[in-house]
Amino acid sequence: MDSLVNRLAPPTELVLEAVPPELGQGESGIEATLERIAGLHRVLGLDAVNIPEIHEERSRSHKGERRRPFAPRVEPRLLARYIQERLDLPCIINRVVVHLEAERQLEWFRETWERYGVRRFVLVGGERSDRTYPGPSVPEANRLLRERLDAPRMRIGNICIPTRRGEAERMQHKVAAGADFFTTQVIFHAEELTALLDVLGEPRHGRRPPGLLISLAPVRSARSIHFLHWLGVSLSDELETWLTRGPESVTERSLWHIHDTWARLAHHAAATGTASPLGINLAPIGAIPAATTIRLAQALRDGRVHRRGAASPSLP
DSSP states (O other): OOOOOOOOOOSSSSEOOOOBGGOOOHHHHHHHHHHHHHHHHHHHEEEEEEEEOOOOOSSTTTTTOOSSOOOOOOOOOHHHHHHHHOOOOEEEEEOOOOSSHHHHHHHHHHHHHSSSSOOEEEEEEOOOOOOOOOSSSSHHHHHHHHSSSSTTOEEEEEEEOOTSHHHHHHHHHHHHTTTTEEOOOOOOOOOHHHHHHHHHHHTTTTOOOEEEEEEEEOOSSHHHHHHHHHTTTOOOHHHHHHHHHSSHHHHHHHHHHHHHHHHHHHHHHHTTTTSEEEEEEOOOSSOHHHHHHHHHHHHHHHTTTOOSSSTTTOOO
């Protein structure tokens, strides 16, 4: 097929996911992270930075591999304060809510709201469903913040894992408890999300459908893909084989596939009248060059989707 460009509705917002530097890197690690974000923001005009909270975890897939051992990292809200004060760029903080009792958890959010100036949060549950944790579940934490934190402009997000059984019902329960947006796990297969969009787009009890930040991850090597497996990302054997067919072309193939994935989601949203606002959470995996991230982000924001001859397995 000859090169073809389709025009699509752009994402409602473009968010960059930025992992906090390791504590052992000290101030130089923070400065390097700020410099990288500032460079991307100057060109792209980012809408926000999404900062995950990193904990030591086991692999979620037998195919997963993490070659570097876990190392403690800078607290996300501290990095957020640097970003907001020096770059004037709002931040979204991810917070695992199950590790502290409800009252202590509430105090952490109050302090983060008042002292660190964070206005958007993504509440995350425990790693294991077979373990009892001291803190609240995600729906309980949603209610706790809505009912007891005096923060009328606060936005509460939760995590969406499209491949998880019963995810649509689980998300509806979380919306009823106070969530107003979701960040997806990294998506490689658009069809995993389209059914959820249909369910979430139905207005319920007068509430506005929740927004979705769709996580898209350019990769540069088979090693990066193994790490995604370790995180539990769903990626078919067929697609993995296609992406890694030639080490020198992994990045370009992953960019092409991201274009196609976004096109499928945007086309579905337009065709079905999906009311949920769709934004992009751009989460580069590995040492992706800034120029590559910029090229991808500009194409997605401008609504340009390039289709080339080396078709991805996701295409019919």
